[in-house]
Amino acid sequence: MSTLDLSLRLSRGGFSLAADLELPASGITVVFGTSGSGKTTLLRAIAGLEPDARGRVVFGGQVWQDDDAGAHMPVWQRRVGYVFQESSLFEHLDVRGNIEYGLRWQGSAQCEPGALVDLLGIGALLDRRVDTLSGGERQRVAIARAMAVQPKLLLLDEPLAALDFARRDEIMAWLEALRDRTGTPMLYVTHSLEELARLADRAVVMVEGRVAACDAPDLALRAAGMTAAVDRLARLRSA
C-alpha cells in the first residue's frame, strides 16, 4: 500500500512547525488541532505552497521534496487537489469554466467531469456565474474543480468553516460519497470534533506546530492528552 511520508520543518516569526509522519495513502486522514497549531501550514507545505518549508515529502514512492538531495517538485507537478477554506472560485469563469480549468494543463490525462458533476450534484449549476452560488454550492464546485484533474491526494483546509450546520452535513455526505467512489486519499484539516467524528479513518493531532499523536481518532486524542475531547467524541458517535 502506498504511503505519504513526510518530515517537514518551518519557522516563521514566533511559529515553528516540526512534523514527521508516515500515513497510509487511503481514506480520510483528519488533521486536528486548535487554530494556530500549524494544521494549515502543514497542508500547504505538503502541497508545495510554502517555499520556506524544509525537509522531505514522499508520496507513493514519488519524491515531492527532499532538500538533502536538492529535490523540489513544484506545486503544479505534484497533482494534489487543494480545497481552501473560502472556496476561492475563479470569478471570471462560470461554474463549468472553473471545473474544467485544470484540464487544459493536463495533456493526455483527461478525465470525465460528467461523472464528478453527477456525484457532487452540481449538474444544474454548470452555466451559472460563480457569484450567484450559495456557500454550500461554491464549496461543492471547488471540490469538483480539485477532483477534475484526478489528483493523487486531495487536501482540504477547513472546507466547511464558512458554512452553516445544515450545509456542513450535506457537504460531509458528498465527501463520503467521493471517498467511497473515487478512492482518492484525503487529508482533511479541521478544528471541529463533529467533522473528526464523522469523517476520520485516522487522526493526526497537532499541538503548537508539532504532531502530538497519529492514530485512530479516539486513541490519538487520548495520546495527545485531550480527555474532554475523547468524551465528546464518544458522545457524538453514540448520538
Added chain:
Amino acid sequence: MTITLLGLSSADIAAIGLTLRLAAATTVVLLLLSLPLAWWLASSRSPLRAPVSALVTLPLVLPPTVLGFYLLVLMGPDGPLGGFTQAMGWGLLSFTFTGLLIGSVVYSLPFAVQPLRDAFEATGRRPLEVAQTLGATPWQAFRSVALPLARPGLVTAGVLTFAHTIGEFGVVLMIGGNIPGRTQVVSTQIYGHVEGMDYASAHTLALVLLAFSFAILLALALLGRRRMRVLP
C-alpha cells in the same frame, strides 16, 4: 475642405492627428511596460519595492518642466541616452516623435502602473495558488487567472494613460519643441494660438480638448458603474 471643419485650421488638424497618434503609441508601450512592473510591485517582497514604488510615482508630483528638462539633458548630445543613440547612428531623439513618446511614457507611468497594481493586489495570491494546484505553471496562472481578473484595472490604466497623454504640455514643450507636423500637439498648438493673440482659434481647439477629455472620463465612470451593478 477640412479647413472649415469646426473652424479648425489644417495645422490644428495635424496637431490633433499627432496628439492621437502619440497618445495611442504611449498607451500601447506603457501597458506592456506596466504589466510586469505592476505585477512585481504587487507581489514582490524585495527591499527594492519601496524605492521603486516611489520612483514610479515621482512623475505625478514633479513639475512636467523638471521631467522634460532631465529628459532633454538625457537625450541631448552630451547625455547618456543621446550618446548611445548617436553611436548607434540613430541621431538625437530630442525634437522627434520617438523623443516625445519616451517623454510621454515617463510622464504617464504612474497612471498606468497604479490601477494595475491595485487590481493585482485586490486579486491576491490565492487564485494563483489554486491555479498552480490545478497544474498551471506560474506563467500559465498569470495569463489565465491574474490577467483576466485584472481586466478592469487594465481598462482603467489604458484610458487614464491615453487621456493623460492627450493633456500633456510641459514635457512636450521641453523635449519636442513645437514643430508643426512633427512635434506640435494640441496643447502646444493652443499655447501658440494664445501667444499669437488668436483667441478664437485657441477657444475652438481648447473646447475640442475639453469635450474629448470629458467624454473619456464620463465613459470610464459609466463603465465603472456598470461593473459595480454586475457584482453582488
